[in-house]
Amino acid sequence: MRALRFLTCLPLLTAAIAAVAQTTHAPTVAAAPDPALDPTRVFSENCAACHQEDGKGIEGAFPALAGDKFVLAGPEQVIHVVLEGRGGMPTFKADLTDAQIAAAITHIRTSWGNSAAPVAPETVAAIRTGEAPKPDATKIISAH
Numbered sequence: 324m325r326a327l328r329f330l331t332c333l334p335l336l337t338a339a340i341a342a343v344a345q346t347t348h349a350p351t352v353a354a355a356p357d358p359a360l361d362p363t364r365v366f367s368e369n370c371a372a373c374h375q376e377d378g379k380g381i382e383g384a385f386p387a388l389a390g391d392k393f394v395l396a397g398p399e400q401v402i403h404v405v406l407e408g409r410g411g412m413p414t415f416k417a418d419l420t421d422a423q424i425a426a427a428i429t430h431i432r433t434s435w436g437n438s439a440a441p442v443a444p445e446t447v448a449a450i451r452t453g454e455a456p457k458p459d460a461t462k463i464i465s466a467h
């Protein structure tokens with residue numbers, strides 16, 4: 324009788340062991356980079372239609388981000404423009420997460436010869452929540 328009870332428990336036991344084994348292996352899976360956060364990809368899917376893959380924009384319509392002083396200056400006002408939009412630029416606050424916005428801005432600050440510091444999701448979160456002071460995003464510094 325006792326042996327039978329033990330036998331009925333076996334499948335459960337095997338499942339438990341399998342679950343533990345899976346948890347042990349989870350970090351290897353989590354270490355793979357999340358394609359949804361790949362800076363080039365986030366830029367291509369959300370920004371390149373206007374600003375172009377080469378960051379040169381379209382003259383008279385979409386400003387170039389390559390060599391753009393506004394993009395290369397402190398990241399706060401760039402984050403603000405992407406969150407809230409400005410002029411013909413749409414808002415992205417409802418469509419992109421802090422991590423995605425950080426990825427897109429990191430792409431525009433580190434591509435096409437641009438060499439400004441990458442942006443962390445925490446910095447985007449602070450501007451989104453109003454924790455950081457509101458930057459002046461109204462001025463267009465570059466000449467386009």
Ligand code: HEC
Nearest residue numbers: 369370373384385386391393401409410411412427463465
């Ligand atoms: C529908 C077209 C469109 C899309 C999509 C778009 N932008 Fe823009 N963007 C614009 C326009 C138009 C302006 C100029 C706005 C103005 O004159 O105030 C602009 C301005 C900017 C500026 C300010 C440049 C400057 O010198 O002042 C930055 C930075 C920027 N966009 C980044 C991005 C990023 C990053 C994305 C993707 C997350 C993106 N944009 C998606 C149209 C777009």
